[in-house]
Amino acid sequence: MHLLIPAAGMGRRMGSDRNKLLLTLLGKPLLAWTLQAAEAATSLTWVGIMGQPEDFPDFKAILNDLNLTKPVELIRGGETRQQSVYNGLQGLPEGAERVLIHDGARCLATPDLFDRCTEALLSCQGLIAAIPVKDTIKVVDESGFILDTPDRANLWAAQTPQGFEVPLLKDCHEKGKQLGWEVTDDAALFEKCQLPVKIVEGEETNLKVTTPVDLAIAEFILRQRL
Numbered sequence: 001m002h003l004l005i006p007a008a009g010m011g012r013r014m015g016s017d018r019n020k021l022l023l024t025l026l027g028k029p030l031l032a033w034t035l036q037a038a039e040a041a042t043s044l045t046w047v048g049i050m051g052q053p054e055d056f057p058d059f060k061a062i063l064n065d066l067n068l069t070k071p072v073e074l075i076r077g078g079e080t081r082q083q084s085v086y087n088g089l090q091g092l093p094e095g096a097e098r099v100l101i102h103d104g105a106r107c108l109a110t111p112d113l114f115d116r117c118t119e120a121l122l123s124c125q126g127l128i129a130a131i132p133v134k135d136t137i138k139v140v141d142e143s144g145f146i147l148d149t150p151d152r153a154n155l156w157a158a159q160t161p162q163g164f165e166v167p168l169l170k171d172c173h174e175k176g177k178q179l180g181w182e183v184t185d186d187a188a189l190f191e192k193c194q195l196p197v198k199i200v201e202g203e204e205t206n207l208k209v210t211t212p213v214d215l216a217i218a219e220f221i222l223r224q225r226l
Contacts, residue, residue, distance in 0.1 A: 046071050098165055
């Protein structure tokens, strides 16, 4: 299975003026933890990292320290996650049939989650890792008044990895580019193209490190694991 890691963003909500994946967690950059999990996942055979060229020297230093056995390619990212994934799809090895896409900021994903998503993708066209929503969700209007309270039993919080058949995802990205669709994940492109997306149960600890509070929680989780 091929893995693409969008890693081209900045850490503005983290209060950082650099790529947040270069911030450290227990002495290692966030990206290093993500790559270690990918290395340990038995189903993954190739990794592509989409980033900005100015970050490539730091990415290369991380790769040198990790001494991974799996091939890793650095691919120029775009201004948005959507553009970065588009570039990553063009950078896949020839003949790639399926791909997992995992946000580098979800640095606590386990090798088991990668392997479960890989197995599930063998029998479907697209999938996302997700967890059931625990909180009651309110739909509100522009003035902040509640419009609706959807049934929590039907709500899932999306995570990554997300996985897709490569030809289908490439077609969805091309269509999105032509029609000006702007989405926050690849599953939304699949949905807009009327293609089915399956849920694979994710992990409660697979949080996205976006704010300083997230970083503190991630450190706590890692210390418990170690």
